[in-house]
Amino acid sequence: MPSALEDLRERLAGIEDLRTLASLASWDQMVMMPPRGAGARAEQAATLGRLVHDRFTDPETARLLDAAAATVDLADPDDDGAALVRVTRRDFDKAVRVPGELRAEMARAAALGHEAWARAREDDDFAAFLPALERNLDLVRRYAACFPDAANPYDPLLDDYEPGATAAEVSARFDEVRAGLVPLIAAITERGEVLDGSPLEGDFDVGAQRALVGRVLRELGTDDEGWRLDVAVHPFATGLGRDDVRITTRYEVARPATALYGAIHEFGHGLYERQVASELQRSPLGSGVSLGIHESQSRLWENVVGRSLPFSAWLAPRLAEAFPDAFAALDTDTLHRAVNRVAPSLVRVEADEATYPLHIVLRFEIERDLLAGNLAPRELPARWNAGMHDLLGVEVPDDRLGVLQDVHWSEGLVGYFPTYLLGTAIAAQLWEAVLRDLPTVEEGLAAGEFAPLRDWLGDRIHRHGRKLLPAELLERATGSPLDVAPYLRYLNRKYGALYGLAAT
């Protein structure tokens, strides 16, 4: 390898080590740290964050980038060195556009905003939260203004989470989703309570749930040498490199599906990090490329696989072994129907697979209106409640169950929500490609043969890390650009069968 490139790689490897330590500190805070440690941890995280930013944006990085660029063919999409220069330059150009002072203010406002949000949510007091929200949104606008070339101020925000995506494209795709989903949900709702979730409810020992989750994860493809499973209030996954993947779930005594499907979701995230090519480790290329592609992996395992009929056939006997008293008689169909019940509801994170997307559509539309100045923060509750009525036909009783339910805006995370739906749609698009390439994959799921799917995802998505932009990665994997038609086909087929709807 030419030495300029090696020098760049070495510098970036050190920065990546520090970023991984920041991820460790964050994982520890959410999973292990005793609560009183929060104050000191905030200082440590701030120090490390500043340090990483300073090292990365140092002129030396630019100098090494230029020197390395001269040694590679930047247009070569597959060469690791070219990708390193390309992706790092993109990151660098974004990072140096934002004044350190603004960054520091955003970090401070996010911390204060989170605190104000937590209190306001507890008290159901949106007015008390409003000043912190306004402050964060103001800083978000100033951040977006650091990128005056963007076609839409929403774009640089979105780009932080989904590199290369634009508000215009997301808007067009979401309109298609909305147009397709609203009538489907209406048809489902009209059919009434056809599916029954109660077969999965009862009283389930958490230790036995833990053992079941562990068994399912091992059979899906984890091991104890490179993975951890822990408990977190808000489950998440963290990859501290491909050899140290940590997933979390949470246990509800009454509903074992919560821990189980939550863990399968996080397994999807974890497997992505696990299967990034080893030669990309300790580099900016060595992790998942975007939140949307990441979410496509978790949704694929949780929903497309996990809530499918063949997977239900595989899972039912395992549930029966874990809880013989409750599940000895549980058959595949009953399980499949219980985990696919649709019911429009108030809270995003508890929403079913069919109504979930509309929760995101609402948030995206609100974010765009806020940024465009068509909506004032104080008007949020009214706008929210009207949107929930229009999209899902539900009435919001209070802001706790309404506009205060999610943490994101309190920390200035605008442009983040769309990635949940992008990922959900991408999962279905990938699945059509999987079915094309692996015609027997569904029989495999029923038999617990997950390796072909893991390998396909590893080859088409995971191993590339951040080498390709999400759109390029998706087009290579599926042969098409982002397309929500597979997603609507998937939902119509699935719920058409489950709810006995006429084909649309």
Next chain:
Amino acid sequence: MPSALEDLRERLAGIEDLRTLASLASWDQMVMMPPRGAGARAEQAATLGRLVHDRFTDPETARLLDAAAATVDLADPDDDGAALVRVTRRDFDKAVRVPGELRAEMARAAALGHEAWARAREDDDFAAFLPALERNLDLVRRYAACFPDAANPYDPLLDDYEPGATAAEVSARFDEVRAGLVPLIAAITERGEVLDGSPLEGDFDVGAQRALVGRVLRELGTDDEGWRLDVAVHPFATGLGRDDVRITTRYEVARPATALYGAIHEFGHGLYERQVASELQRSPLGSGVSLGIHESQSRLWENVVGRSLPFSAWLAPRLAEAFPDAFAALDTDTLHRAVNRVAPSLVRVEADEATYPLHIVLRFEIERDLLAGNLAPRELPARWNAGMHDLLGVEVPDDRLGVLQDVHWSEGLVGYFPTYLLGTAIAAQLWEAVLRDLPTVEEGLAAGEFAPLRDWLGDRIHRHGRKLLPAELLERATGSPLDVAPYLRYLNRKYGALYGLAAT
């Protein structure tokens, strides 16, 4: 506060944040990390270690130190600012004496040495370990040579762990310990099997052991808001600041005393970190001052308190509640005798309170001979086995149970062992001061009133952090310089009573 001092404090706070993150990474590695993560973690630790060293030894630190020194009265032993300058300058002067290249070689040799030792220990093959040992000892000698003003090359090594201590003083004190202990142990051994450890052996559910340990720790003074208790193969304690103290223990099904007394030992370390003054946090002053003083705290709680008659009176009913089948009839005397059985043995970490010091004396004498060139590394097994015979009257059957038992030398940790015995002796010296100041402390222990002792230790030792050198701290706390007479009095009194020996 004058601004030069504030600038220094700010710079050091950032460095301290990074040091704490290094401690977190190390705790995680030993307690949580899946094994495959070791390779990446080594890179992260090395990156962070270099960064901390570079930042600390940067000329800017020296400049700020000089500027801050001009604003304080350096001779004032109690002023926080003066202590910050004094202690930091001492650390700085040591840190800059050692070339970065030597430091890197030592880190590399330590990692390789550890690996070679682990293999050699498994295979009982000292010869295979010898090259790595010679390399590490050679680097230790080069390290010591960076401090040509030292009276003895051993001194700068010892000083890393016990600031201000000298080989000459340690040697004199250890000779006293040896002279006092050898006849005591001979007298004990002559009495034969007077005490019986078997009442504490059997088959004890680890979950119930965990609950017992948790209860005992809470009553000693921990809580769930600022402490963690976990499992580690080699138990240790880590303070990530006073509000995040983590202790570990290990469980043996057959011997609940292992986990319990191990946890009490680590509680002593943890309480020290917990009670460092809050205004010293995020500074180089904000932790325990030396390994010896630290060990005095763990030994005081584990042995002087934990294996005392009054504490046994408090503990016995708790053991009976945790394990009614085994311990319903356990009385104070039986417990007290079972945990104080003396038997010369081969392995330091399993040694009883009376014979433990001689294990350290042997290691110290060997280290001095190695450094002085009076002993070649290849002669170590013979020297070791002869020493064990002379000091403890035991015959070493193989190197696994002999010279290969401890990890320290494989990583170039020379000068570390003496702190175990210094701490053990200091615990007894502190205890005489406790008895003088708190005449009813022992009645308190029997009643589970630990707060007066915690507060005394907090006031005399813990709150000072690293402000005072160990010798100053000890003299202030007890009124005397380091003195092993209290320790010999303590052992003679304790074992005299337990073994029915004539007063010496």
